[in-house]
Amino acid sequence: MNFKFDDYSFLIDSELNTTYFAELEHKNPFHLNAELKTYIKSLKCQINIEDIKVELALEIQVTLKNTSKIIKLYEAKNNYKICIIKFRMADDKSNLGKSSGWRIIALMDDNNKIFYLLSIYKHSLGKDNITKDEKNKLKALCDDYSNNI
Numbered sequence: 001m002n003f004k005f006d007d008y009s010f011l012i013d014s015e016l017n018t019t020y021f022a023e024l025e026h027k028n029p030f031h032l033n034a035e036l037k038t039y040i041k042s043l044k045c046q047i048n049i050e051d052i053k054v055e056l057a058l059e060i061q062v063t064l065k066n067t068s069k070i071i072k073l074y075e076a077k078n079n080y081k082i083c084i085i086k087f088r089m090a091d092d093k094s095n096l097g098k099s100s101g102w103r104i105i106a107l108m109d110d111n112n113k114i115f116y117l118l119s120i121y122k123h124s125l126g127k128d129n130i131t132k133d134e135k136n137k138l139k140a141l142c143d144d145y146s147n148n149i
Contacts, residue, residue: 010057012036012117020116026144029137030105030119039102039120042091060104060115063089073105074139076146081110084118084138086130091122105130107142112149 011017014032021027040052047055064070067087076082085108091101105119118138119130130138 008113008115010060010115012053012057017116024144024148026137026140028118028141029134032119035120059089073135074142076142079146082142082146083108084142107145
């Protein structure tokens with residue numbers, strides 16, 4: 001599903017990510033479908049999946065505006081306006097704040113104003129920090145994307 005807020009398109013659906021990255025040699029190293037299912041299951045409520053994705057996009061947008069803790073993991077070699085970022089998003093259900101909340105990894109395309117969700121995970125649900133191999137794959141994806149837009 002593609003959501004537009006403040007001139008940015010938020011692509012948070014793994015099928016859309018697959019469509020947008022289909023021409024690229026390097027792919028998303030994460031399993032976004034499974035991660036989104038885990039996120040939805042953690043909400044423990046009966047809401048339409050599309051509505052949940054809209055809410056997630058809104059939460060991500062608010063977090064991006066209100067956090068100074070956005071980590072730029074990598075900048076595309078030929079275009080500094082395309083990068084891989086990581087930040088924390090509070091888990092509103094647990095009320096434990098950002099440190100116990102969700103980690104978001106995304107590809108940000110400032111040229112075309114697109115936010116691609118690549119991963120959403122939580123340490124307490126068994127996912128550790130990203131590995132060196134995953135970082136290398138993210139770098140390759142970022143450069144590949146930058147070279148093909």
